[in-house]
Amino acid sequence: MFGLSGKVALVTGASRGIGQAVAARLAEQGATVVLAARGDHAGTAAADIVASGGRAEAVGIDVTDTAALEQIPPAIIERHGRLDILISNAGITRDQLLLRMKRDDWDAVIATNLTASFVLAQAAIRPMIKQRAGRIIAVSSVVGQMGNAGQTNYAASKAGLIGFAKALAREVASRNVTVNVIAPGMIDTDMTRALGEKAHTAWTEQIPLGRLGSVDDVAAAACFLASDEAAYITGHVLAVNGGMYM
Ligand code: NAP
Numbered sequence: 244m245f246g247l248s249g250k251v252a253l254v255t256g257a258s259r260g261i262g263q264a265v266a267a268r269l270a271e272q273g274a275t276v277v278l279a280a281r282g283d284h285a286g287t288a289a290a291d292i293v294a295s296g297g298r299a300e301a302v303g304i305d306v307t308d309t310a311a312l313e314q315i316p317p318a319i320i321e322r323h324g325r326l327d328i329l330i331s332n333a334g335i336t337r338d339q340l341l342l343r344m345k346r347d348d349w350d351a352v353i354a355t356n357l358t359a360s361f362v363l364a365q366a367a368i369r370p371m372i373k374q375r376a377g378r379i380i381a382v383s384s385v386v387g388q389m390g391n392a393g394q395t396n397y398a399a400s401k402a403g404l405i406g407f408a409k410a411l412a413r414e415v416a417s418r419n420v421t422v423n424v425i426a427p428g429m430i431d432t433d434m435t436r437a438l439g440e441k442a443h444t445a446w447t448e449q450i451p452l453g454r455l456g457s458v459d460d461v462a463a464a465a466c467f468l469a470s471d472e473a474a475y476i477t478g479h480v481l482a483v484n485g486g487m488y489m
Contacts, residue, residue: 256333270297428484
């Protein structure tokens with residue numbers, strides 16, 4: 244089940260956390276994976292995959308650099324002949340109550356979390372249509388579904404991804420390209436560790452399954468949506484949140 248042999252995948256934000264785990268899982272299932280992050284940050288994660296027998300390489304990209312970002316899908320196709328799976332995962336938070344939020348905090352979050360997904364999808368969609376096959380998966384958040392005080396910028400970016408994916412899913416379904424969203428809840432990564440122990444405990448109390456999610460919980464969902472077995476699922480928002488929002 245969920246074999247990905249012969250598929251080529253691009254995962255952004257793959258230097259650590261969710262993106263790293265997603266990249267590793269796709270490679271385990273046989274995909275060739277291009278791991279993207281800034282500078283040479285994804286190099287170690289790619290090397291780990293190769294060391295365990297997988298096929299992977301790293302690419303240095305700041306996803307807010309539109310001109311450079313739109314070159315990534317064509318470069319992958321030139322090098323590997325195809326691009327089957329695009330996972331837009333790179334994301335940041337710049338939390339602040341709206342009254343105090345700086346315009347820069349709004350712009351940075353929208354550029355990284357939302358606009359980069361648009362740029363990448365636009366660059367990947369033509370070759371996927373030509374291939375008559377493709378999987379686009381955006382990593383949103385439970386916060387995009389339920390809101391969270393102090394995160395108007397982040398919630399807007401993550402809710403934006405859901406609308407974007409549903410619209411694009413309708414545009415490209417006839418070409419056998421699916422577009423889906425994963426909405427993780429609280430996952431144990433650098434991003435949530437930065438919130439501190441007290442916040443962790445408070446969040447855990449709101450999670451019916453009684454624990455934070457792991458990066459592997461999200462990677463399993465990504466692997467499923469990327470697989471042939473998920474061929475009849477498009478425009479879907481797959482919650483991986485331990486039941487914190489139903
Ligand atoms: P993380 O540990 O902070 O990792 C973020 C990743 O995004 C890193 O690989 C980072 O790469 C990359 N990134 C950030 N800005 C970038 C930029 N401008 N250009 C290229 N890469 C950039 O975060 P995470 O917890 O794994 O989160 C991954 C995704 O899941 C995010 O979209 C996040 O919003 C979403 N999410 C997370 C949670 C959670 O609880 N953790 C919940 C819901 C949704 P660098 O090495 O370049 O910094």
